[in-house]
Amino acid sequence: MELQKVYQAIKAENAELIAITTDEPAVVKKTENQNRLGFVTLSDRNRQAIDPYNAADPFNPRIARPQYYIIDESGIIQWKFLDERKVGRLPAPKVVEALKNL
Amino acid sequence: MTNQRIRSTFVALLSTSLLLVVIGCGEEETPGPIDPVAPVDIVEKPPTDSTAGIRGLLVDQATKQTLRDTRVKLVDSQGEVRETSTTRAGVFEFENLAAGEKVTVLVELDGYEKHESVVTPIAGEETTKITVNLVPIIKDDALPPGDGLRVGTKAPDFNLVDGNGKRHSLANYAGKQRVVLLFDRGAW
Numbered sequence: 561m562e563l564q565k566v567y568q569a570i571k572a573e574n575a576e577l578i579a580i581t582t583d584e585p586a587v588v589k590k591t592e593n594q595n596r597l598g599f600v601t602l603s604d605r606n607r608q609a610i611d612p613y614n615a616a617d618p619f620n621p622r623i624a625r626p627q628y629y630i631i632d633e634s635g636i637i638q639w640k641f642l643d644e645r646k647v648g649r650l651p652a653p654k655v656v657e658a659l660k661n662l
Numbered sequence: 663m664t665n666q667r668i669r670s671t672f673v674a675l676l677s678t679s680l681l682l683v684v685i686g687c688g689e690e691e692t693p694g695p696i697d698p699v700a701p702v703d704i705v706e707k708p709p710t711d712s713t714a715g716i717r718g719l720l721v722d723q724a725t726k727q728t729l730r731d732t733r734v735k736l737v738d739s740q741g742e743v744r745e746t747s748t749t750r751a752g753v754f755e756f757e758n759l760a761a762g763e764k765v766t767v768l769v770e771l772d773g774y775e776k777h778e779s780v781v782t783p784i785a786g787e788e789t790t791k792i793t794v795n796l797v798p799i800i801k802d803d804a805l806p807p808g809d810g811l812r813v814g815t816k817a818p819d820f821n822l823v824d825g826n827g828k829r830h831s832l833a834n835y836a837g838k839q840r841v842v843l844l845f846d847r848g849a850w
Contacts, residue, residue: 577841585825591849635817
């Protein structure tokens with residue numbers, strides 16, 4: 561899985577990767593085990609994070625619309641990537657590139 | 663009986679009656695301060711098992727910061743309205759509520775959606791503790807739904823569980839190192 565490899569590159573830039581989905585914790589655990597993700601995946605059933613980030617999918621508010629943020633040490637959003645096609649996975653290598661350039 | 667003896671008896675009687683007058687005056691003066699004290703002791707204390715209280719914490723749902731000096735209204739089952747303000751720590755309290763009877767907690771604050779929640783104070787409990795989360799209204803310059811937040815804005819903190827039930831908040835990470843935050847559809 562692409563993101564797993566990218567995670568090592570993210571760590572190398574002294575950053576931490578946190579993924580958020582609306583999956584139940586049990587599903588999150590299963591996904592983590594199956595894919596050996598290595599990074600933290602959080603369950604946001606009640607959209608405690610998804611709503612404040614305005615990240616709910618407008619066509620299906622029960623799930624998040626895929627998007628990336630880079631948050632600096634002082635908690636400010638420094639970079640963002642949103643897939644305009646609104647479907648599919650995000651190009652993870654873009655994140656590493658952005659971490660290097662910021 | 664000598665005149666002298668009669669005179670002394672009269673003086674004695676006179677002084678006794680004077681003393682009585684003095685006591686009498688004293689008795690008329692003293693009821694003033696005593697009276698208002700007495701009824702307070704007579705007032706019945708409300709039975710503790712039928713009254714309850716609510717203690718709430720007012721929180722910004724996005725930032726998780728407590729909100730101080732904010733008016734909080736409570737409407738009881740009879741429609742009676744009470745008002746209070748949150749403390750510096752964002753705490754508000756309502757006492758002497760009828761236990762088991764539903765009350766409505768209302769908060770209206772600029773920049774937030776109007777909050778209305780129904781709470782039932784529990785009998786026997788000292789206070790029923792609640793948290794009121796105010797939802798910030800997305801400003802006019804906000805991006806369309808689902809388009810996320812703008813670069814340069816403060817990343818809202820969160821506190822969520824991982825697959826093992828362990829809690830993680832953004833504040834634990836940000837402050838030490840950069841965080842790449844990924845929102846995803848899930849089950850990948």
